[in-house]
Every structure is written in C-alpha cells, then in structure tokens.
Amino acid sequence: MSEKKTVHLISHTHWDREWYMPYEHHHVLLVELMDKLLDTLDQDPEYRYFHLDGQTIIREDYLQVRPDQQERLDHYIREGRIQFGPWYVLQDEFLTSSEANLRNLLIGHQDAKPFGVLSKTGYFPDSFGNMGQAPQILQQAGIGNAVFGRGVKPTGFNNAVVDADSYESPYSEMIWRSPDGSEVLGILFANWYCNGMEVPADAEKAKAYWDKNLAEAEKFASTPHLLFMNGCDHQPIQTDLPEAIRVSSELYPDIDFVHSNFDDYIEAVAKEVPDDLAVIEGELRSQHTDGWGTLVNTASARVYLKQLNQQGQTLLEKVTEPLATMAHLAGVKAYSHHLLNYAWKTLMQNHPHDSICGCSVDEVHREMLTRFAKSSHVAEKLARQSAEAIASAIDAESLARWGEGAVPFVAFNTAGWTRSGVLETELLVDKKFFPEGPNPQALAGQLESTPLPTFVVQDEGGRVYAAEITDLGAHFGYDLPKDRFRQPYMARKVKVTFQATDVPSLAYRTYALVPAEAVGAAAQATQADAAGTDTVNVNGTTLENGKLKVTVASNGSLTVERKQDGTVYSGLNIFENTGDIGNEYVYRQPEGETALTTEHLQADVRIVEQNPFRAVLESVVRWEIPASADETFIREKRQMVPFTERTAQRTEQTVPLVITTRYTLEAGSELVKVRTSFDNQAKDHRLRALFPTGLNADHHYVDSIFEAAKRDNVPAKEWINPSNAQHQQAFVHVTDGERGLLIANQGLNEYEVLRDGQNTIAVTLLRASSELGDWGVFETPEAQCLGEQTVEYAIRPFAGDAAKSGAIGDAYSYPIPWTVVQAGTLADHSERAAEKPVGGAKPDAASTGVASTAASAGSANGLPLSSQVVSWNEQDTTLAFSALKLSAETDDVIARWYNLSGEEASLQASAGFGHETAYESDVLERRRELLSERHDTIGAYKIVTRAYVTRQNR
Structure with a gap:
C-alpha cells in the first residue's frame, strides 16, 4: 500500500428533479447550473470533471430547454469531462418493481451508448435503503462496484452521522454480496456525499477546513485514497475549485489533491484495499441508526401514488410487453420499441426517491398523476392493439365452428403462471355504422328492438361454462381505420362474466358466446362450473369452495380454514387506527x-354476489376516530420541533370512518380477495389491516427486488422506535415451516410483523401526514389523503414451501389483469387490417412458428384458436417468472426467471415459437453463452435471462 495519501475531489450536484420545490422550479435551477458548467469547462481546462449524478435524464431535462447547447454538452460527455449513467433516474429501489429497476439500468445504458462512454459506477447516493440483489444486477451489467450513502452505518435524521460502536463495516470500503454470492466493491459515503463541498481557496480557511475533514475521512478509509464529494443537493458548481486545489496542495505537500472522477478513484481504491474488508450481505437497510429513522415510512406516504405506480408497472411489464411479444412472434404487429421506451421513461420520471416516496411538496405529486396517466395510456393502447391484432388474425375457418350468430372472443393470460379466474368483458353482438341509418337514435332503436338469443359460453373443445350474461343495450362506438376517416357506429352490447379455468401462462385461449339452441341440450347438461367440479357455496356469512371455508364474523373480520389440513386463521382483517405526529418520511405515534x-364493533354483513363460480360478502363497519392531532402539533411543526421530541396528542373531536370491505372467493381458488373502501375525513393518522398468524417464527419472508427476502421479526438492539415497519412489493408471509399465511397486495408497500405473540402481519392502508419534514418547514396538506380511498389485497394460507405450494405464484398473478378482446366478424378489425405484418409475412402458424396448445391449430391462413408463447416447469419449483419482451438492440425474445430459494432449481423452458438459437443473457439483454439444452440448473437466488434468436431477427 502506498504511503502518500491522495484526496480525490469529485465535483457533482445531487440533483433531485423535484422535492421541496415543484419540478419546474428545480428545472430552472438545473438549466442555470448546466449553463454555468459548460461555460466553466470551456474557460478552465483545469476544471477537469463533473459527475452528472448518475442520471442520463439530466441531459434530457437540460436539452428540453436548451436544445441549442446539445453540441457543447455532448462534446464534453464524449470527452469524458462530464460523466453520466448508468441509471436513467436515481430511483427508490424498494418502491419500484424488480423489472423497473432493470429498465432503469438498461435505458440508462441505451441513452449513453451513442457517446461511447458511460460511468460504470453503481451509484446509489441517496436511496432509502438498497436492494439485496444489487451486486448481482451490477455484476451482470459489467459493473464491479457500488457507491451508496445508506444502509450500513449509523445515520440519523437529516443525514447526520451518529457516533456508535455498531458499524457493520469498520471502513468506508467493504465487500457487498448478493444472496447468490455475487460481489462488488462497496464504497460508503461515510461522511455523506457533500463532505468536500465548498473547498476554501483562502489558505487560512482551507487549513481549518482540511484539518477537520481529513480527520473525518481517515477515520473510515481503508486505503490512502480519500473520497471528497465536491457538491451537495442542488449545489451550484464551485468554479474556483482548481485554485482551491492549488492552495490545498501547498498547505499539505505530503498529500496529493486531485480533481478526480469515480472511474479513476474506484480503480485506485480497488488496487489497495486490505484483505480484511467486511463482507456485507443482502439488503442494506440497517437499523444501526439514531434508533428512529431509516426513512422506511415513505413506503406509506401518499399510498395513492404507490397504487398508481404498481398499476403502471404491472401494465407495462406483465401485460403490454408480453402481448407485444406475442403479436410480434405471430407476425401480426411490429414490436413498438420506441413507444414502449417512451412509456417506461414517462413512468420512471416518477421513480426518483423524492417522487415515488411521496416525500415532496404537493405540487410535485400532482404532476406525478399526469405522468402515471400518460404512461398507462400508451401502455393500454399498445396492449389493446397487440391483443386485437392477434384476435383479428385467428383463422376464420376455425372460428366458424361455433356457427352463425356466435360471438368469439380471446382471453390472454399474460401472467407467468397457469391460472383460473373470473373474466368480465363487454362484447358487441350487433353493430350498425352511422351511414347505414338516418341517425344514431334510429340505429339504437333498431338494435334494441331485435330480440337477443339466450347465450352460453363455450370453448373450442365444446365445453360449456357457467356464465352471467347481461344485456347492456345500444351504445356508441367508433373505428379508426388506417386508410380513411373515423367510422362511428351504434352497437348492441352484452356483459359476459364467467370463470376461465387453467389457462396456460403466457398464452391465449379463444371462447365464444353461442346461442343456446346451437349448443344443444346435451352439451348444456354437462355444463362445466368455474373450476372443474368445484363451486362456491354461501351459507349465511360463510363462503366455501373445495379448498377454503371463509366466514365473516360479527365485527367484519374473517376466519379462514384451509380444508386440506384443517388449519384455521381467525380475526383476520381487523382494522387498527393510530395518530401520526411525524411527517412524510417518518411515522410517529403520539406518546402513550x-x-x-x-375488534369490538358491529358490522353489517350481506351477500352482494352469488353464482356457481364466485361469491362476494360485504362488511360495513361504522367507526368514529379522532379528527386530527391537537393544536400542540401545529405549533410544534411551525417551530421545527424534532419529531422524536413532539408531545402532541390527538384531539377529542371525532369524525366518522365507514369502512366497506368486500370479500371475494372464487371456485377452485385458495385466494381470498379483499377490497376495502372508505372516505377518509380524518387527519394525522394511520390505518392498518391486521392479520394474526398465530405461527411460531422468529423471521418472515417478504417480496423484495428479485428475491423473497428473509427478515427478522425483532429489530436491531439499537432500534428504539416502537414501529418496525418495512418495505414490501407483492407479498409478505409468515411460516413455521409446515404452514403459513401470505398477504398479497396491490400497491401497499408498507407492512410490519408485530411483536404481539401472534406474529400479526399489519399492512398499512393509509397514512395521513401534513408536512414534508427533513431540513425545513414545508406544509403538505394533500398528503392527508382526504376523500374516497380504495385498497386491494388478498389472503392466501398455504402448507409447506410458499413457492412450491403455489402461494407465491398466486401472489404474483393476483394483480395482473386478464386481457379480453373480441374476435370474428364483429371485432374492430379495421384498425389492424392496414398494419403490415412483421417482414411482410402472412400471419400463419407455419411461417411464424407459433405453437398451438389446442388439438386443432389454425389453417395456413390464420392463427390457431389457442397458443402459448413460453411454457416452463411452473409447478413444484422455487423459480419465479419475471419478464417476456423483445430486446431493443437485437429483437431477441427475452425471458427472465429468478430463483427464490437457497437451493439449486431446474428450469425447463420450452419456446412455443420458431427460433434458431437461444443464449444465456444478462440484465442488459446481451447474448452470452449459447444454450444447447432446454433444461438448465439455476443456482441459488440467481437471476437468469434467456435470449431467443428468432427467424425475424437473425
């Protein structure tokens, strides 16, 4: 190890796109900063480098206002003096999905590719905790380091470093290891990412500055290379830094002061790190803090944002991308890389930590609603186009089997698991375009005067399904042909509700609405119910199918019995309400x-739906809760009393809280779906749903980023906060090794396993706050989340392993909507008819290689009635499916899985489409080793990506 110390000054600004000011306020300052940076680089060759905070989006934001500066900016990026990437945005890792984290990295790399340079720095300066699989993800992307600010040190509120003995690493350098064993060199901002800001150019001031700051850095550094971050949040650049470096070098001739960059600094550190570096494993979410804050309660700030984000992510990665891939492979619609990239970028503009965490001023989060809508609208349109293109290309002769008057429709299961489920769709049974009649009113009258036949639902094998069919009357609609003006029409609609059973993963199946007289009495007599031989029965306030018995108690809570082994869980979904005198960052219950x-309230319970395949019970609980915190809270906020020292209580004044809960049980299902609605009129409080497990366990499992993370029920000894809330993605479960209880959710990212002797799972449904918190006083009245709220979650008991039992597959499939579109002569074909198939080929099964799962495939002129794109050994395995998409670089079909277990697993995947070769790939979708077998052994906790080279993209 070299004796001489080197001070690496890395100029940067930590650019929160939006936070304590609206986005455009920050945007104005960004433009000013970038103008100044370019001028400085032009004028001072000794101002060598600037780190653009790890975000390629900053370039977009700047050029949106200053397109005239593109040549200057891009010149310095290519020259390496401005360094950016590898991320598109600096996201919150735990509140964005596994695939969203990968898209962020992938799009960051794609944005930087034209420049030929990219900062290969695993940059996580201000994430509110770090995902455990980050080292594996970074290694697959060719990044061997991670630079971060949280998770392994005692960090108090407002980022203050706390003196303590409980450091997981004695150094600011360490080895960070993922559960699969992947390792990167971890570098901690031990003195935060502003420890080198505003270096004095005056000798006397510089001496005092460096005597203090050098001692602080040397306390943690394991090598002579000391990191000093020259900048901070929205910090203007220090234009006299070269002069400050010259003065510092004269004051300390035994120290090299250099204007550095991360590439040079990390390379120098890596050469001299000692052999005794600590190995830190998995998630960086240390509770060795001031005993109160890890910022985890941002997971429950503005829950409505989390719900919209979950919906947007699910739509893109679990619906639109798989459907677009299916349509591409069928040769009926080109894969819209450009529009998908736009939708992802728009969504990810809501993923920076201060945005998705809900810890900004109200104006910021209002703008987020528009971005969520814009991204979802693009995804919805692309998904619909892909599904309709496939439905339009299904062989007409095959559709004709149902006879005249039938209305065929196609159901797509874009989940990674075979599933059954109740589908609701609206179908057109007749339509008349406006030119066909004198006026819309007359057309509607003609349509509604025609008697409808009695319909049944039938599949291609002749099986008849129990269904509810409702006449909706005449409605307006329109076609948008590619070759002429819009075509309005009036159409007779019916609503069809039935249960599709055992639809394969990543597949479609065609059904038809058929006149009953065409089916015949014999077929109707053997009508299938919703799940083979299973039905849902209702007895008073009890729902029962072949697997579960579900009873709503007098207080509205639930008792669930798993019939296979007799395990009973009682008191599920009791609601808990407490005050909150914290802020958007931190929950704080009033003292005492x-x-x-x-638990002791009386609920009104009634049946709201009952048929052979689904039943719904509704519980209404009428409650009175405190209206808000008291006047003391207002004063304490204004005076910036730290949240740990606040003495406020809740007011004695109350407001009503009426909670309406609908419990749904479907035939053949082991999942109880819960939909809870309420009108929040109270302020400064938290509402949770409680699920006592009664299971003996000292840990639990939670869906995190590419893993079911194992977490202790009891926090670290330094943790004095009474609340031990944590992040989740799709589910959390407690198990004693033989049986378990899993709670799935849709956009409810905060939970806690209570230390109440019951290992109760508490899921946060709402947290109402009134201030941003952190370094100033920023009122956020809209964070009180007043008004109508609806949340959705599900209860899933299981036995044995959560993955092999199917419980985790159910949890992952639960939020994914079915896609249903009409086929046949009444379908909206005009929009797709003019679209050119990929490569100009006809959409036939022979040319595209689409494999039919049905006995009879389509003819040479169309697609088969059923098809599965990828099949895999989804039963009795610890693997989870993650993605089906096309690579923007190669058009390879990308399929991804990950192993939830610490044991090896076998992946047996079969592509239902023609392909020439398959490669092992990585998170950047690059072709790696050639795969010669369809069977593959997946190591413990491994993320595995396959790239299939098809005929279209060879």
Whole structure:
C-alpha cells in the first residue's frame, strides 16, 4: 500500500428533479447550473470533471430547454469531462418493481451508448435503503462496484452521522454480496456525499477546513485514497475549485489533491484495499441508526401514488410487453420499441426517491398523476392493439365452428403462471355504422328492438361454462381505420362474466358466446362450473369452495380454514387506527396513545354476489376516530420541533370512518380477495389491516427486488422506535415451516410483523401526514389523503414451501389483469387490417412458428384458436417468472426467471415459437453463452435471462 495519501475531489450536484420545490422550479435551477458548467469547462481546462449524478435524464431535462447547447454538452460527455449513467433516474429501489429497476439500468445504458462512454459506477447516493440483489444486477451489467450513502452505518435524521460502536463495516470500503454470492466493491459515503463541498481557496480557511475533514475521512478509509464529494443537493458548481486545489496542495505537500472522477478513484481504491474488508450481505437497510429513522415510512406516504405506480408497472411489464411479444412472434404487429421506451421513461420520471416516496411538496405529486396517466395510456393502447391484432388474425375457418350468430372472443393470460379466474368483458353482438341509418337514435332503436338469443359460453373443445350474461343495450362506438376517416357506429352490447379455468401462462385461449339452441341440450347438461367440479357455496356469512371455508364474523373480520389440513386463521382483517405526529418520511405515534381497533364493533354483513363460480360478502363497519392531532402539533411543526421530541396528542373531536370491505372467493381458488373502501375525513393518522398468524417464527419472508427476502421479526438492539415497519412489493408471509399465511397486495408497500405473540402481519392502508419534514418547514396538506380511498389485497394460507405450494405464484398473478378482446366478424378489425405484418409475412402458424396448445391449430391462413408463447416447469419449483419482451438492440425474445430459494432449481423452458438459437443473457439483454439444452440448473437466488434468436431477427 502506498504511503502518500491522495484526496480525490469529485465535483457533482445531487440533483433531485423535484422535492421541496415543484419540478419546474428545480428545472430552472438545473438549466442555470448546466449553463454555468459548460461555460466553466470551456474557460478552465483545469476544471477537469463533473459527475452528472448518475442520471442520463439530466441531459434530457437540460436539452428540453436548451436544445441549442446539445453540441457543447455532448462534446464534453464524449470527452469524458462530464460523466453520466448508468441509471436513467436515481430511483427508490424498494418502491419500484424488480423489472423497473432493470429498465432503469438498461435505458440508462441505451441513452449513453451513442457517446461511447458511460460511468460504470453503481451509484446509489441517496436511496432509502438498497436492494439485496444489487451486486448481482451490477455484476451482470459489467459493473464491479457500488457507491451508496445508506444502509450500513449509523445515520440519523437529516443525514447526520451518529457516533456508535455498531458499524457493520469498520471502513468506508467493504465487500457487498448478493444472496447468490455475487460481489462488488462497496464504497460508503461515510461522511455523506457533500463532505468536500465548498473547498476554501483562502489558505487560512482551507487549513481549518482540511484539518477537520481529513480527520473525518481517515477515520473510515481503508486505503490512502480519500473520497471528497465536491457538491451537495442542488449545489451550484464551485468554479474556483482548481485554485482551491492549488492552495490545498501547498498547505499539505505530503498529500496529493486531485480533481478526480469515480472511474479513476474506484480503480485506485480497488488496487489497495486490505484483505480484511467486511463482507456485507443482502439488503442494506440497517437499523444501526439514531434508533428512529431509516426513512422506511415513505413506503406509506401518499399510498395513492404507490397504487398508481404498481398499476403502471404491472401494465407495462406483465401485460403490454408480453402481448407485444406475442403479436410480434405471430407476425401480426411490429414490436413498438420506441413507444414502449417512451412509456417506461414517462413512468420512471416518477421513480426518483423524492417522487415515488411521496416525500415532496404537493405540487410535485400532482404532476406525478399526469405522468402515471400518460404512461398507462400508451401502455393500454399498445396492449389493446397487440391483443386485437392477434384476435383479428385467428383463422376464420376455425372460428366458424361455433356457427352463425356466435360471438368469439380471446382471453390472454399474460401472467407467468397457469391460472383460473373470473373474466368480465363487454362484447358487441350487433353493430350498425352511422351511414347505414338516418341517425344514431334510429340505429339504437333498431338494435334494441331485435330480440337477443339466450347465450352460453363455450370453448373450442365444446365445453360449456357457467356464465352471467347481461344485456347492456345500444351504445356508441367508433373505428379508426388506417386508410380513411373515423367510422362511428351504434352497437348492441352484452356483459359476459364467467370463470376461465387453467389457462396456460403466457398464452391465449379463444371462447365464444353461442346461442343456446346451437349448443344443444346435451352439451348444456354437462355444463362445466368455474373450476372443474368445484363451486362456491354461501351459507349465511360463510363462503366455501373445495379448498377454503371463509366466514365473516360479527365485527367484519374473517376466519379462514384451509380444508386440506384443517388449519384455521381467525380475526383476520381487523382494522387498527393510530395518530401520526411525524411527517412524510417518518411515522410517529403520539406518546402513550392506545391504538383503536374495530375488534369490538358491529358490522353489517350481506351477500352482494352469488353464482356457481364466485361469491362476494360485504362488511360495513361504522367507526368514529379522532379528527386530527391537537393544536400542540401545529405549533410544534411551525417551530421545527424534532419529531422524536413532539408531545402532541390527538384531539377529542371525532369524525366518522365507514369502512366497506368486500370479500371475494372464487371456485377452485385458495385466494381470498379483499377490497376495502372508505372516505377518509380524518387527519394525522394511520390505518392498518391486521392479520394474526398465530405461527411460531422468529423471521418472515417478504417480496423484495428479485428475491423473497428473509427478515427478522425483532429489530436491531439499537432500534428504539416502537414501529418496525418495512418495505414490501407483492407479498409478505409468515411460516413455521409446515404452514403459513401470505398477504398479497396491490400497491401497499408498507407492512410490519408485530411483536404481539401472534406474529400479526399489519399492512398499512393509509397514512395521513401534513408536512414534508427533513431540513425545513414545508406544509403538505394533500398528503392527508382526504376523500374516497380504495385498497386491494388478498389472503392466501398455504402448507409447506410458499413457492412450491403455489402461494407465491398466486401472489404474483393476483394483480395482473386478464386481457379480453373480441374476435370474428364483429371485432374492430379495421384498425389492424392496414398494419403490415412483421417482414411482410402472412400471419400463419407455419411461417411464424407459433405453437398451438389446442388439438386443432389454425389453417395456413390464420392463427390457431389457442397458443402459448413460453411454457416452463411452473409447478413444484422455487423459480419465479419475471419478464417476456423483445430486446431493443437485437429483437431477441427475452425471458427472465429468478430463483427464490437457497437451493439449486431446474428450469425447463420450452419456446412455443420458431427460433434458431437461444443464449444465456444478462440484465442488459446481451447474448452470452449459447444454450444447447432446454433444461438448465439455476443456482441459488440467481437471476437468469434467456435470449431467443428468432427467424425475424437473425
């Protein structure tokens, strides 16, 4: 190891796109900063480098206002003096999905590719905790390091470093290891990412500055290379830094002061790190803090944002991309890389930590709603186009089997698991275009005067399904042909509700609405119910199918019995309400307050739906809760009293809280779906749903980023905060090794396993706050989340391993909507008819290689009635499916899985489409080793990506 110390000054600004000011306020300052940076680089060759905070989006934001500066900016990026990437945005890792984290990295690399340079720095300066699989993801992307600010050191509120003995690493350098064993060199901002800001150019001031700051850095550094971050949040650049470096070098001739960059700094550190570096494993979410704050409660700030984000992510990665891939492979619609990239970027503009965490001023989060909508609208349109293109290309002769008057429709299961489920769709049974009649009213009258036949639902094998069919009357609609003006029409609609059973993963199946007289009495007599031989029965306030018995108690809570082994869980979905005198970052219950619950209230319970394949019970609980915190809270916020020192309580004034819960049980299902609605009129409080497991366990499992993370029920000894809330993605479950209880959710990212002797899972449904918190006083009245709220979650008991039992597959499939479109002569074909198939080929099964799962495939002129794109050994395995898409670089079909287990697993995947070769790939979708077998052994906790080279993209 060299004796002489080197001070690496890395100029940067930590650019939160939006936070304590609206986006455009920050945007104005960004433009000013970038103008100044370019001028400085032009004028001072000794100002060598600037790190653009790891985000390629900053370039977009700047050029949106200053397109005239593109040549100057891009010149310095190519020259390496401005360094950016590898991320598109600096996201919150735990509140964005596994695939969203990968898209962020992938799009960052794609944006930087034209420049030929990219900062290969695993940059996580301000994430509110770090995902455990980051080292594996970074290694697959060719990045061997991670630079981060949180998760392995005692960090107090407002980023203050706390003196303590409990450092997981004695150094600012360490080895960070993922569960699969992947390792990167971890570098901690031990003195935060502003420890080198505003270096004095005056000798006397510089001496005092460096005497203090050098000692602080040397306390943690394991090598002579000391990191000093020259900048901070929205920090203007220090234009006299070269002079400050010259003065510092004269004051300390035994130290090299250099204007550095991360590439040079990390290379120098890596050569001299000692052999005794600590190995830090998995998630970086240390509770060795001031005992109160890890910023985890941002997971429950503005829950509505989390719900919209979950919906947007699910739509893109689990619906639109798979459907677009299916349509591409069928040769009926080109894969829209450009539009998908736009939709992802628009969504990811909501993923920076201060945005998705809900910890900004109200104006920021209002703008986020528009971005969520814009991204979803693009995804919805692309998904619909892909599904309709496939439905339009299904062989007409095959559709004709149902006879005249039938209305065929296609159901797509874009989940990675075979599933059954209740489908609701609206179908057109007749339509008349406006030119066909005198006026829309007359057309509607003609349509509604025609008697409808009695319909049944039938599949291609002749099986008849129990269904509810409702006449909706005449409605307006329109076609948008590619070759002429819009075509309005009036159409007779019916709503069809039935249960599709055992639809393969990543597949479609065609059904038809058929006049009953065409089916015949014999077929109707053997009508299938919703799940083979299973039905749902209702007895009072009890729902029962072949697998579960579900009873709603007088207080509205649920008792669930798993019939196979007799395991019973009682008191599920009791509601808990407490005060919150914290802020958007941190939940703080008033001192000495006793939580309110609905345990002893009386609920009104009634049946709202009952048929052979689904039943729904509704519970209504009427509650009175405190209206807000008291006047003390207002004063304490104004005076910036730290949240740990606040003495406020809740007011004695109350407001009503009426909670309406609908419990749904479907035939053949082991999942109880829960939909809870309420009108929030209270402020400064938290509402949770409680699920006592009664299971003996000292840990639990939670869906995190590419893993089911194992977490202790009891926090670290330094943790004095009474609340031990944590992040989740799709589910959390407690198991004693033989049986378990899993709670799935849709956009409810905060939970806690209570230390109450019951290992109760508490899921946060709402947290109402009134201030941003952190370094100033910023009122956020809209964070109180007043008004109508609806949340959705599900209860899934299981036995044995959560993955092999199917419980995790159910949890992952639960939020994914079915896609249903009409086929046949009444379908909206005009929009797709003019679209050119990929490569100009006809959409036939022979040319595209689409494999039919049905006994009879389509003819040479169309697609088969059923098809599966990828099949895999989804039963009795610890693997989870993650993605089906096309690579923007190669058009390879990308399929991804990951192993949830610490044991090896076998992947047996079969592509239902013609392909020439298959490669092992990585998170950047590059072709790696050639795969010669369809069977593959997947190592413990491994993320595995396959790239299939098809005939279209060879």
